[in-house]
Amino acid sequence: MPPTSRPLRKLGFLTIGLFDEADPRRGHESTLEIIELGERLGFDSAWLRHRHLQYGISSPVAVMAAATQRTRRIELGTAVIPLGWENPLRLAEDLATVDVLSGGRVNPGVSVGPPMHYEQVKEALYPDTADAEDFSYERVRRLLAFVRGESATGFSGVEGFETFSDHVQPHSPGLGRRMWYGGGSLGSARWAGEQGMNFLVSSVVKAEGAEGPDFDFAQIQLSHIRAFRAHHPDGDSARVSQGLVVIPTDSATPEQRARYEEYAAARTPRTASPQGPARLLFAPDIVGTSEEIAERLRAHAAFREVDEVAFALPFTFEHEDYVQILTDMATKLGPALGWRPSD
Numbered sequence: 001m002p003p004t005s006r007p008l009r010k011l012g013f014l015t016i017g018l019f020d021e022a023d024p025r026r027g028h029e030s031t032l033e034i035i036e037l038g039e040r041l042g043f044d045s046a047w048l049r050h051r052h053l054q055y056g057i058s059s060p061v062a063v064m065a066a067a068t069q070r071t072r073r074i075e076l077g078t079a080v081i082p083l084g085w086e087n088p089l090r091l092a093e094d095l096a097t098v099d100v101l102s103g104g105r106v107n108p109g110v111s112v113g114p115p116m117h118y119e120q121v122k123e124a125l126y127p128d129t130a131d132a133e134d135f136s137y138e139r140v141r142r143l144l145a146f147v148r149g150e151s152a153t154g155f156s157g158v159e160g161f162e163t164f165s166d167h168v169q170p171h172s173p174g175l176g177r178r179m180w181y182g183g184g185s186l187g188s189a190r191w192a193g194e195q196g197m198n199f200l201v202s203s204v205v206k207a208e209g210a211e212g213p214d215f216d217f218a219q220i221q222l223s224h225i226r227a228f229r230a231h232h233p234d235g236d237s238a239r240v241s242q243g244l245v246v247i248p249t250d251s252a253t254p255e256q257r258a259r260y261e262e263y264a265a266a267r268t269p270r271t272a273s274p275q276g277p278a279r280l281l282f283a284p285d286i287v288g289t290s291e292e293i294a295e296r297l298r299a300h301a302a303f304r305e306v307d308e309v310a311f312a313l314p315f316t317f318e319h320e321d322y323v324q325i326l327t328d329m330a331t332k333l334g335p336a337l338g339w340r341p342s343d
Helices: 024-041 060-068 088-102 118-125 138-147 173-178 186-194 217-230 254-271 290-298 319-336
Strands: 010-015 045-048 075-082 106-111 157-159 162-164 180-182 198-201 204-206 240-242 246-248 280-282 286-288 308-312
Touching: 010 024, 010 075, 010 319, 024 045, 024 060, 024 319, 045 060, 045 106, 060 075, 060 088, 075 088, 075 180, 088 106, 088 138, 088 173, 106 138, 106 173, 138 173, 180 186, 186 198, 186 217, 198 217, 204 217, 217 240, 217 280, 246 254, 246 290, 246 319, 254 280, 254 286, 254 319, 286 290, 290 319
Parallel strands: 010 045, 010 308, 045 075, 075 106, 106 180, 180 198, 198 240, 240 308, 246 286
Antiparallel strands: 157 162, 204 280
């Protein structure tokens, strides 16, 4: 089996933070406990999905703020905030505030495009400007400019007893280098590189230009990673994090293993060919012992190109399942991939 050309340097995980509508605090508390566990296990990062009008994390920045007060080392990221729901100036203020509170540990991941189910939500979200909103890359450019300290207004100075700044306050100088773009196409890869962002790749890509019965997810994703780095000022050292779904079973009970395999099997049919008008291609979930998973990852062309991962936790498992999966990731899978836990 070919070895990874980039030793695994950073191990992270991604969670959706599901909760029961009747008891949302319990679900959010579970998410925070999982992040605390991740830090104790030595994970380098914990990432939060973003879900609007669903029973998952709708405000990852607020959850990150809570996590900053319960952790001291682990990096905290979003994967990803859909900017169609956000005002870039206000989001820049929130991100900078949480980054200051964290001591510089925030890694905001964002994406663009119209909000999901826009026709159904636009009157609630943008009642007066729904048809005029710009959901292009320009929305990311505005956010980047504000986070990086560019002017937000032509006014500054003292007015009466108040002092005003012409750029976002607080300003967190290192945050601009920790901005990530979540993309699954060649166009987004090139654009993110040109903006000097970091790049999040996941278990979904667009099968652009791929024809015939054989679609190689890993090769498509590899082309995105290489396009990103070719357009990035840092070249081959530009940061890329991969977010496949992997489920180690080393310490799982027989009942857990059966449930994990059933979960993955139900999702496998969508990996056979591109789905929908966007021709989205999904990577298979990887279930097995850490040695089995490591062997499959070492054979994955895109994985061999990265040295950071944020493995995605399955959506619908229980808290105890996540504890087992994260423990196996940190104690079995990570070391099998050459990773060492942070102190």
